[in-house]
Amino acid sequence: MLKLADHWVWDSWYATDDEGLHHVFFLRASRALQEEGRRHQRASIGHAVSRDLADWTLMPDALVCDDAPAWDDQATWTGSVVREDSGRWRMFYTGVSRAEDGKVQRIGSAVSDDLVSWTRLPGPQVEADPRWYERYSADSDWFDEACRDPWVYREGGEWRMLFTARTEGLEPARERGVVGRARSADLDEWEVLPPLNRPDALGFGQIEVTQLHRVDGQWLLLFCCGRGEASDARRALGEAGDNYVVPVELPLTGVDIAKARPFAHESLYAARLHDVDGRTVIIGFRNIEDGGFVGEIADPIPVRWDGERLVRA
Incomplete structure (x- = not known):
């Protein structure tokens, strides 16, 4: 468990170095804010290390907001880490700015030789392309412009990115969440692509914190949707926001x-799949319990794919 006495902890992402040490990067904000709803616009990216994903040693923070004026001068949000062909590490992350009151999200990156000291690169590198994705305006029927939570991976001879996005249309707002896509040859220049999915009656207002991971031979797309942001059809099934998994095939060309299907857990949110000691585990933060926000990373839970759902092992 990763619990900080003076900070809330929530979304997290992981990397494993050459010595087998697991690194977690996570969003953090001071509990002195008192109201947990204020944490998003104060978020920075923390860092800790562990041998087992349960016993953590806190490290220096990885990234904080940039000096104004900048595209990420309000807060830094969720991302992912990959290793370049040169051996250097690259972190992609989300940023929001004061100029737009934190309502417009963009994606940039930073580099590190040791996963500890990070250097921010010029950005942003990815923004919501209005050809396919919803942009924020004063009369929008949604509360922000979604372009966040980049998940970067190799596919064939190029890099691919999945990100949280929304599309415009006549469908209800809580059905228009989509998985955004982009591609790059070098991790620096990115071409934004059409979304991976279409709005659906069994869809979501937002498809957050996506990840691709292989479990028991099956590639899975893992994501989450906040409470109250699932479609009416999902609510009719008794779902009120959760972590979800859908099987996919690579190369990834689309997803239904x-x-x-949800992964059953009392409060786990923004979960990630990670391999440790030859087994796959799911790990995320404890969200709402007994009506209050917890804000700490839970211990990992071993999981398996039963052919239809992700379940506890």
Whole structure:
């Protein structure tokens, strides 16, 4: 468990170095804010290390907001870490700015030789392309412009990125969440692509914190949707926001989001799949319990794919 006495901890992402040490990067904000709803616009990226994903040693923070004026001068949010062909580490992350009151999200990156000291690169590198993705305006029927939570991976001879996005349309707002896509040859220049899925009656207002991971031979797309942001059809099934998994095939050309099934847990959110000691575990933060926000990273839970759902092992 990763619990800080003076900070809330929530979304997290992971990397494993050459010595087998697991690094977690996570969003953190001071509990002195008192109201947990204020944490998002004060978030920075923390860092800790562990041998088992349960006993953590806190490290220096990885990134904080940039000096104004900048595209990420309000807060830094969720991302992912990959290793370049040169051996250097690259972290992609989300940023929001004061100029837009934190309502417009963009994606940039930073580099490190040791996963500890990070250097921010010029950005942003990815923004919501209005050809396919919803942009924020004063009369929007949603509360922000979604372009966040980059998940970067190799596919064939190029890099691919999945990100949280929304599309415009006549469908209800809580059905228009999509998985955004982009591609790059070098991790620096990115081409934004059409979304991976279409709005669906069994869809979501937002498809957050996506990840691709292979479990028991099956590639899975893992994501989450906040409470109250699932479609009416999902609510009718008794779902009120959760972590979801849908099986996919690579190369990834599309996904039927209606086939997503929840992973049963009392409060786990923004979960990630990670391999440790030859087994796959799911790990995320404790969200709402007994009506209040917890804000700490839970211990890992061993999981398996039963052919239809992700379940506890």
